[in-house]
Amino acid sequence: MARRWVATRWGGLDGWEFQEVDLPEPGPGEVTIRVTAAGVNPADYKHVSAPRAGVDLPAPIGYEVAGVLSAIGPDTEIASGGGAVGDAVVAFRISGGYATEVVVPAKDVFAKPARLEDAAAANLLLAGSTASQALHVVGARAGETILVHGASGAVGVSVLQQAAELDVHVIGTASEARFAEVRRFGGTPIAYGPGLLDRAREAGHGHIRAAIDTVGTDEAVDVSLELVADRSRIVTIAAAGRATQDGFQAIGGGQPESAAYRDSVRADLLALAGSGRLQVPVARTYPLADAIEALAFLQEGHPGGKIALLP
Structure with a gap:
C-alpha cells in the first residue's frame, strides 16, 4: 500500500x-x-x-x-x-x-x-528546464549581458549557471541578503526596489540585450521594457497578463511548445549536473x-x- x-x-x-x-x-x-x-x-x-x-x-x-x-x-x-x-x-x-x-x-x-x-x-529538472527555455526563447548569445529578475531563486540560480555555459553574463536582481548566492554562480547582483532601472543600466553599462523575469512584479516588467528594445527578447514565467498586454513572451509548462522543449533538454541537464556544472x-x-x-x-x-x- x-x-x-x-x-x-x-x-x-x-x-x-x-x-x-x-x-x-x-x-x-x-x-x-x-x-x-x-x-x-x-x-x-x-x-x-x-x-x-x-x-x-x-x-x-x-x-x-x-x-x-x-x-x-x-x-x-x-x-x-x-x-x-x-x-x-x-x-x-x-x-x-x-x-x-x-x-x-x-x-x-x-x-x-x-x-x-x-x-x-x-x-x-522543473527549474532547470524552465531556465533553459527562458534562455532559449530570448536568444541569449555568447558575449551578451542579460538581466534576470529573481536571480537568487530556484529558476534564477539555474539561469545563472546555464548562462555561464553559454558565456552569457547575467545582471541579477535579488535582496542584498542573497547577493552572495548570485555572485557564487557568476552573476552581478543588484537590489530590486526604487532606483532599479538606474542600477541595472549602470551594471550593464547600457548593453543589456535581453531580460528574463521570474518574479512577475510590475517593477520587473517595466524595467525590462525600458532596457530591452526588442520585445521578442523579453520573457516572463510569472506575469502572463503583462506579456499579453505589452507584447512580450510568456512561457509555462502547460503550453505544448514549452512542454516539448522542456522534455527535450532533460538528458542534457542531467549530464550537466552529473559533471558538477549545474548545482x-x-x-x-x-x-x-x-x-x-x-x-x-x-x-x-x-x-x-x-x-x-x-x-
Whole structure:
C-alpha cells in the first residue's frame, strides 16, 4: 500500500489529503519508482488552485522525484536506456510525485547521476528546464549581458549557471541578503526596489540585450521594457497578463511548445549536473507527511534554496 498527497478540491492547501492507494503493476512502457525524494515547486499548488483543463479531482500532487526502480513493465526501458530493479533514477514530468511509490511512464525516467544527492536530483529538472527555455526563447548569445529578475531563486540560480555555459553574463536582481548566492554562480547582483532601472543600466553599462523575469512584479516588467528594445527578447514565467498586454513572451509548462522543449533538454541537464556544472542548492527537507508545512514555508517567498520531501 502506497501513500500519496492529493488535492480533493480546488483552492488552498486545506483541500489536500494524505491518502493510501493500491498501486497497479506497471504495464508496457511503465515503471514503478520507490520515491526517495520529491521535489517541491510553486507549480504543485498553483496548478490545483482553480479548475483547469486536463486536471481532474482528486488530483495527485508533484511533478518530479528521485527514487529507485521497484518494478518494470514488460518490454520496457527508461528514457536513458536500460533500467533494472534497484537502479537509482530521476523522473520528470510526472503526476503524483508526493508519494511513497508511484507508477509513471518510462519515457519520463532517467538514470540519476551518482554525484547528485536525492534531494537535489528531485529538484533539478522543473527549474532547470524552465531556465533553459527562458534562455532559449530570448536568444541569449555568447558575449551578451542579460538581466534576470529573481536571480537568487530556484529558476534564477539555474539561469545563472546555464548562462555561464553559454558565456552569457547575467545582471541579477535579488535582496542584498542573497547577493552572495548570485555572485557564487557568476552573476552581478543588484537590489530590486526604487532606483532599479538606474542600477541595472549602470551594471550593464547600457548593453543589456535581453531580460528574463521570474518574479512577475510590475517593477520587473517595466524595467525590462525600458532596457530591452526588442520585445521578442523579453520573457516572463510569472506575469502572463503583462506579456499579453505589452507584447512580450510568456512561457509555462502547460503550453505544448514549452512542454516539448522542456522534455527535450532533460538528458542534457542531467549530464550537466552529473559533471558538477549545474548545482541545485537545497534549503530544507521535510518528511513526506509534512508536505503542507513544507509548502507553507515555500509560500513565504524566500526559502533560500529548493525544498524536498522525504518519504
